[in-house]
Amino acid sequence: MAVIGIVEDNKKIRDLIQRYLDMQEGMDCPVATDTVEEMLEFLEDHQNPDVLLMDIQLPGMSGIKGMEIIKSKYPDIDIIMLTVYHDSHKIFDSLKAGASGYLLKHTSLPEIKESIEMLLKGGAPMSPQIARKVITHFNDQAPKKNEDSMLTNREQDIVNGLVDGLSYKMIADRFDISIDTVRAHIRNIYKKLHVNSKAEVIAKSLRGEI
Amino acid sequence: MKKLLVLLVAAFLGFISGVKAQTYPFRTYSIQDGLSESVVNDLIQDDEGYIWFATGYGLNRFDGINFENFFEESGLNHSKVLSLYQSRDGKMWIGTGKGVNYMEGDSIYSSSSLVALENSEVISIFEDKEGHLWFGTDGDGVWHYINEEELVLYSTSQGLLSNQVRGIAESENGDLWFATRGGLTSLSNGNLRTYTTEHGLPENRLRDIQIGYQGIIWIATRNGISRFDGVNFENFGSEYGIRDPRVQTISIASDGSIWAGTEEGVSHFTQGRFKNYTVDQGLSNNIVYSSIIDVEDNVWFGTFGGGVSLFLGDYFENFNTESGLSNDLVTSIAEDGNGQLWIATYGGGMMARKETGFDHLNTSDGLLDDRIYHISKDSRDRLWVGMRDGLAYIKDGNIKTFTEDEFPFRKIRHVLEANNGVFWISTEDEGLLRFDESGYEHFTQAQGLASNSTRRSVEDNEGNIWVATYGGVSKIEEDGITNFSLQEGVPNNGVMSIMKDQSGTIWISTFGGIAWFDGFRFVDITDEDGLPGRVCYFISQDRNGYLWIGTNAGIARLDVQLFYSDDPDDKERAVQILAREQGLISDETNLGAVYEDKDGHFWFGTVEGVSHFNPEVYFGNQVPPRVHILDFIASGNRYEESGFELSHNQNFVEINFAGLNFTAPNQVIFEYRMNGGIDPGRQRTTSRSARYPSLPPGDYTFRVQARNSNGIWSEEIAEISFTVNPPFWMNWWFLAVIALAVLGVIYLFYRNYKISKMVDIERMRVRIASDLHDDVGASLTEIALQSDFLQASHAEPEFKQSLNQIGKQCRHVVTSLDDIVWSIDARNDTLGDLTDRMQDYIINVLEPKNFKVTYDFEELRMENKLPVPVKENLYLIFKEAVNNIAKYSNGDEVLVSMETNNGEYEFKIYDNGDTGRGTKKTGHGLRNMEMRAQRIGGMFNFEDENGFTVSLKGKLN
Secondary structure: OEEEEEEOOOHHHHHHHHHHHHHOOOEEEEEEEOOHHHHHHHHHOOOOOOEEEEEOOOOOOOHHHHHHHHHHHOOOOEEEEEEOOOOHHHHHHHHHOOOOEEEEOOOOHHHHHHHHHHHHHOOOOOOHHHHHHHHHHHHHHHHHOOHHHOOOHHHHHHHHHHHOOOOHHHHHHHHOOOHHHHHHHHHHHHHHHHHHHHHHHHHHHHOOOO | OOOOOOOOHHHHOOOOEOOOOOEOOEEEEOHHHOOOOOEEEEEEEOOOOOEEEEEOOEEEEEOOOOEEEEOHHHOOOOOOEEEEEEOOOOOEEEEEOOEEEEEEOOEEEOOHHHHHHOOOOEEEEEEOOOOOEEEEEEOOOEEEEEOOOEEEEEOHHHOOOOOEEEEEEEOOOOOEEEEEOOEEEEEEOOEEEEEOHHHOOOOOOEEEEEEOHHHOEEEEEEOEEEEEOOOOEEEEOHHHOOOOOOEEEEEEOOOOOEEEEEEOEEEEEEOOEEEEEOHHHOOOOOOEEEEEEOOOOOEEEEEEOOOEEEEOOOOEEEEOHHHOOOOOOEEEEEEOOOOOEEEEEEOOOEEEEOOOOEEEEOHHHOOOOOEEEEEEEOOOOOEEEEEOOEEEEEEOOEEEEOOOOOOOOOOEEEEEEOOOOOEEEEEOOOOEEEEEOOEEEEEOHHHOOOOOOEEEEEEOOOOOEEEEEEOEEEEEEOOEEEEEOHHHOOOOOOEEEEEEOOOOOEEEEEOOEEEEEOOOOEEEEOHHHOOOOOOEEEEEEOOOOOEEEEEEOEEEEEOHHHHOOOOHHHHHOOEEEEOHHHOOOOOOEEEEEEEEOOOOOEEEEEOOEEEEEOHHHOOOOOOOOEEEEEEEEEOOEEEOOOOEEEOHHHOOEEEEEEEEOOOOHHHOEEEEEEEOOOOOOOEEEOOOEEEEOOOOOEEEEEEEEEEOOOOOEOOOOEEEEEEEOOOHHHOHHHHHHHHHHHHHHHHHHHHHHHHHHHHHHHHHHHHHHHHHHHHHHHHHHHHHHHHHHHHHOOOOHHHHHHHHHHHHHHHHHHHHHHHHHHHHOOOOOEHHHHHHHHHHHHHHHOHHHOOEEEEEOOOOOOOOEOOHHHHHHHHHHHHHHHHHHHHHOOOOEEEEEEEEEOOEEEEEEEEOOOOOOOOOOOOHHHHHHHHHHHHOOOEEEEEOOOOEEEEEEEEOO
């Protein structure tokens, strides 16, 4: 049974998603909060959800900040951004903060369910816009020569494919791998992105910039 | 019978009062005036007109008002200055107690070649025709200073009569003459020759030597002056009337007469006789050491202990109580039938002027009162005497007083005898009396007189009587009295004197100037027209037609013709002033106290005595004054030469100047003008300075000219030029920089405004779109999710179908809103953002339809920015095109390409479908795309050969 949590300030949307996911087999959605702060409180003394759906624009602490905190305390929770905007900058920021994927809010409920399942299976979505940013991000990191945080050749290929506008399927075809492998790679890329960002944050705090 | 008091005046004539005689116009300059010391050893006038005094302590330069002193501290070898000489090159040579200095400009120098003289007292200096100087010393001979380099001594060893050389002169032929304590020595062609008493000198101790007309040598000796024509000595001593034959100094006047300064005053040798002047005549001290005659013909005497005495001329003789007057307040002067001159005073009776002194006549001799207002002679040679206490006349030494019965009036101010023999008597406060043998008729205000306070009357050519009163002028005619006051042009109703001129015109003098009657009204002439003072006590016309006006600031001689001349030069000379500076005994004259005697001399009564003026020997001062700028002071700093520059904040300027006129230095009038940035025009003043408190930047020339009291202008105009620099913020370059800066700021503001305006518009667009997206989007999302939720429940399939439609529709609207927000959000403004978005869109729209999409963005620089409108419209055109493909195309390949080149872009989207060829052209989508292309100035095109291509070309900016 996958445990799902929601942080969303629009009560109607929150309730609809919660009720829908609760109704699904193999899914349990015991917590849906207004704010990050409430969710953090919940996480203190409850079973941690496997997946957290999180809005970016929230009263109080922003979703991105909240994500950083949750990810640092509970690294096992996968977080999917829920956003009203199809805005690559925001999405990328949230990915760096630790999100494993993102969904537009108007995504249909079955699709939301599908994405969660996909994520639980180890996959993650990545659009060409995000892929371009990923490339730029890792190129900027290059001088640091931290092998662990660099993208592997295969990951690089996949990202380039995404940038070229190829679908997962086409990427899988091009490199003769399964579509799930593509997703796994992408998920891995997200993780590196997150690690990189964390390293960046640490470096920055050491330099006294934060 | 009338009670007659007849007294023999002659019986008292033996009594002579006044041991002192009259004084003359000597003016003293002493330590009080700024002279550095009272012993004046030498004096000269330099080529600029200044008078220099060599005193026992210090050298003095005098400009008529101020002294400038020079001492050892100023560079002199010694402060005891003994002799002065200006050489032809302009240098002032100064003989001191310790050798010689010279002055050039304002600086005093000493020369190493003059060191040999530093132990000598240099008492005479002379420049010979060859330009070499000679220095006479007091005991060390005479030194020849050749080329200002070498000193050659002549002393007794060479044949000089004495080593004390007091005077040096040179004949036309170049012979030099040395006046020594042992006689006269000449130097002729290198040979010394001596002259002593044996040759005819009256005395061997010589003090001074001067060469006059026709080469005549005049020598000052201890026994008179000696005239030497080269052959014979002619001596003039006591037998010619010199008071003291010990002559120390001589000067030759322009008329050839000789002034001799002695140890007992000064003596003027003219027409074979000496006229002596001592301290009794006004000389400051009787021991006279030095003398000169300046360019104005004034004679200067340097005295031993009395400073400097300046003699202006003997055109004035002054008398006061010290010289025998019974009282200084002289009210009236007249001659009696015997030609005897009488002087009446207020408080001291009256006096007859005699050869030596005065015979007094007062109450003890039978006068009613010693306070006399007026004396005048009538046609029967009676001398009428108007007193405070009544009326009398004197005839042949007898005094006739009028009793209370005969004439019951007091304070008699004036007695006029009319042509018909009737007397008109003005009284202080009882009106006017018409008086004859038969009695009197009384005119007062009751009869129409302007005032009971009357001063004088005059008869006009028609026989009418005009009366000066303190209420204006009254004209008494047969049939009545007419009054004239301020309304009729009388300058002041206090009318003190009245007269008729030679043409019959009536003139008055008042407290506010004088005036003449033009037949209808009075026309005034006041101090503003050049009269020295405002209060005019008397007015009188002399035999030459000049008007004499006595004021509270001296006497004016007015030439009416010049005064009304059109020639401004004439007008300048119309008023000539005789005041204390010219030698008048006092500047304050008395009411009616003027008299022209039978010799044509004038007598002026003042509050300090009486002055006797002889116009025959007074020529005024026809020498143009010299004018100099003394000082130029700008905010405390002194400048001398023209051409200096002042900074903008140094512009408080004071200029001091001097007009050199020694006769009447205080009557010099200056006219100056500052040409330049501001020009207040010509200014006239007697002040010797001009001030400009705040001159604006600019080039200036200050010019000043001086005029003496006789209306003669200086020939030169002194000028000084300077520049007041503008402050740096008024320089053109600075102004230019400021102007540019201002323009720059304005531009920046404008640009900033424009940008902020654009940004504002942009922000508003984004905000509106975001708000729509957020609010409407959120609601639509709710609806969509609701429909999803309902579909998940158990419902009829048709119902589910509808719910699905609702959800789809809602999501489509949200997506559109999202596209709009994205496209106008300036943060997503790079080519990369655009192509990413396009790819996302294609993935969403075409991938499900199994199109193979190829992108050609290879050449694009993804980080380049796109203007928001281009991005927006390009994206929407792209969407339209993709939607068309999704809807209508039967192909399976799509090519999207974009390239930029030289600021232009070309976007193409191609699909290989061939359905609907020809039908899509007019479709709504195409028109829409075309419209959007136009909005961003792009070229929209499509072609349907081999598939369908939509292309757009345009400029990036």
